[in-house]
Amino acid sequence: MGIFCLLVGPFALSFNMNYPDEMYYRDAAVEMMRNGDYLTTYLGSGELRFKKPILTYWAVLAGFKLFGVNAFASRIFFLLAGAATVGLTFKLSKTLFKKEKIAAVSALIMAANPVLILSAGRSIPDVLLVLTMTLSALGFGAYLKNDGPIPKWAPWALYSGLALAFEVKGLPAAALGGIGISYLLFNPWKRTSLKSLIHIPALLVSLFIALFWFLAMWKIHGPTYLDSFLGDQVGVRVASKSFLVFKHGLIAVGLLIAMFIPWVLFAIPQVKYSISKVWKENPQFAGFALLWALAILGMCAMTSVMYERYLLPVAPVLAVYLGWILVKGEFESRKLGLKIAALVFLILNVILFGGGIFLASKGHAVWAILFLILIVLIYVGRLIWKGEKLPKAIAFSFLLIFPGYTLFTSLISFPHQGQQLSEFIESADQNFGTIGFKGNNHTSSKIRMSLYPETRLTNLEKIGWQEQVPEFKTLIIEDSFYDSLNQEKFQILDQSVNWSSKAIPDLINAFGKPEFDSILNKTGKKFYLIQKKP
Template sequence: MHAPCSPVTARWLPWGVALVAAVVFFTNLGGPLLFDEDEPKNAVCGREMLERGDWVVPTFNAQLRVDKPILIYWVMLVSYSLFGVNEFAARLGSSLAGVGSVVMTYHLGRLLLDRWAGALGATLLASGLMFAALSRASTPDALLICCTTAAFLAFVSGISRLRGGSFSGDGSALLRLSETPLPRVSWIAMYAAMGMAVLAKGPVGVVLPLFVIGLWASLVDIDPSSRTPVGLWRGVLHGLGRRLAPARLLRILLSLRVLPGALIVLTIALPWYVAVGLRTDGAWLAGFLGGHNVGRFMQPMENHRGPVIYYLVAIMVGFFPGSVFLPASITSSVLRVRGADPQRPSLGFLLCWIGGYVGFFTLAATKLPNYVTPCYPAVALVTGCWLVRACRLELPPLRRLRVGFSAFGIAGLAVGVGLIVLASTLLKADPWIGLPAVSAMFASTAALVMLYRNNRPRAMACFATGCVLFTTATVSFSAYRASPYQEGPRLAERIAAFEAGAPEPTRVALCGYFTPNLVFYLGRPVEQIGADAIADYLAGPSPGVVLVPGDVFEQIEPNLPEGATVVAEEKRFLRRNGRVVMLSKSPAIVAAAQSEAVIR
């Protein structure tokens, strides 16, 4: 990291970061069972569309699903057709998108900063806990991040072409976006990626990338050397007047080719939105655009709310282990942007990327940690840039490096202890679930030893290797050990055992309780009924079971119909005293349950 890359190293670096990402995202990908709630909902939706041969209308449990657009389901349809309906196939698209995002992050770093910053930033991105989890989950987040990163890469590539191959230029006078349009291939690719992002997760796929680019073009991409009036307020007003002058903003819009770009986005995304609107008489559009976009922004849904600092905390946790150096990295980048640093345009763009997403979703009433993950590539590159400068002795942050490496070991140990406590108290599992702590402790110690020997590049290599090992162990091994304790797959296994050899499937209903995992592992829809309908349901013409949570069962037990028997119980996942009770009146099911109890 001390010297520029040799041609051989430069050629192999992108393959190296792709390999690192593949190790993190594909190790034991199909091993852990799907985790409630979102994973099985999306996986079941893809399966039901496959069974119907329908590529337009998404449904879950035989009901219209308005939560997400179509792209994740199209990816699953292809994956299911190739590999069957299983955990690996459900997650494959997200993992491929995750690898793509990591490789594109490297190329963004190469254009914005340098190859080493891109490689280290890409490695930190791949090992970030939240990003790794989403790249191994059957959710649309990884696809959104991939499309958004592709849009930003197209934009950065276009600006770099205008400036001689580097986003920050070569030290000569820079061509500004307000002075010259983007190259045609760049803006076409940028808007095409935004169109795919709209199919992945809706309007945020185009609104936020354009907001970030506009923020950078208007506030940062301006000559900082021009003189400003003396005095704080006169200087601020003069600066805002220059940056937000209507004529300048109009030139920026024209350079971005917004109108033809909008046509590209609509050409890609609109046909499906029109088709699903027609097929559902507008119900999907009303539910998604009205409820899950405007509604989530205006008021907290499902009690997902948080304070102003919510996303600052979410990024510190979600970007761990790399986040141990994030505060120092952000502070250094802000100071460099405020000065006359040669990399001011690049760092300013990354800070606008981060600030745009964090600021927008801080204003939204509904808050979830995955909302800001599209800015994680920028977070990773800012951190990678700071660490590379530390390796090159451009900074004297020896104490900060010691603190960061120590924090990694301490926090990793805390995660391991927490997992062990979780395993012993809530899961009754073995303590090996805390294995990731070992890699964090070893890597932290090795990095500190190398730092003591004044070998910063090797210290950084130990840290990066430890990040990859820690996250890989967490998302592949610990998740694998914990997932079987979810009650949904266990209940589905019980029901499958009861109906073995039966002429028809067992009817299944849930009362006061729902777990999407049950629908996936049962392989068919289930019903939801009220407590007053339990008697009629159990008295139906074919064998049936009703699942109720323990607290509801205690309330309705005195009024249960004669012959209703508890045929199974399962402990609820991550709840100390929660349980699910399975009721039935079917003689065959009751006999099977009694036989199973005797065998046990």
């Protein structure tokens, strides 16, 4: 868990990579900080938004409250959720099998899951959903283990995990939970009695957690908020064409396999023997894992737009199942294949490290990340050389790709527009009050966060935005819209400029040279801070 945070942290805790949907949660959290209403969620334009439950917004808000309103704070709890998912995967495996080896391999598989890593670097619901569903899976696992009494914490984990997941994403969590509970009651290998599932205190607390925000919104805003929520959960998410369902189903199967590469490849030599052996050992959990896999594939097939992150909620359960198969198939005895996989990732990291040295020599301050990468490279190289702990070498070298990647993204994307413009606004001898914004709304979210609390940023409408311009003394406007204004009425106070993707080769070649600024200004995307002339 610590290594996950250490190696994914440089990639996750900055805006080197920005996912579009993050703006909804950052904007709402900033507005919560501003008005003290921690239940109602708003867009950057001031409109109400009820498409997702409250827990993701609160995760961003908690970061802002503890660490200030900045990029690090907006993502820290999502990174920690990713690390906690790795820990819960270990705990789930240990609960089921009581074998350290299976648990360790399962945790390594989950730590090196690319979808988990990417989700841990985004302030959107997916990593919180997999964390809470894994907590629930821990409860399911306690009911499905072969021996011993059901632990007292099992119903609490099962129901509270589902309740929290419902407050993260809504109906998908309820669907997986309903399928899992039905399986406990009716699977033919180890049926769970209804009496042992009806734990009144856990059910009451979990129902309160699951329904609290929904009841609060009903009381504050009336039943109309449900139209927005259900429209997002069902209306726009569900595909209606048979071909689209078939297509998304195939894509989901391919992505589900891909997210466990190279681990699935190590299972192939003994796959028939291994699957047969694990099935005989604990058919009830094997059936549960396969049922949840089929359930998530079915849900993904039914979506109108398919994303790889939709598969993430069941990944820890499948990581445990795969780790179980690998250990039973004695995959560590096939050292050549393990060494080749580790070497492939190691070579890729050496290439990224060399690129980082090149950038550092030109003045890009990445020495701290380079030192971290070097330490892990030496450690992984030593493991490969000695042929020891090769699964760990594979997982660590895969994780190492992300700080290596950050060496380049930090050069291309920093400082972001909010940082650039806030420096001028903070130093200016005036109170800007409310500033109007016209441009990419994802950019406005970063600027809005950077200007808090002294300055409020309000997004202008997509259509008819020119009619709103007279309402504001000061605006921030994207260069593509600036030409639509009567420029004689405004003066440019400051501007931000970011790298153009088309000009990246020229900019890297010119980095550290006098001509760099001219190339950047000529090719980059600009946002102007403008003010009406007296």
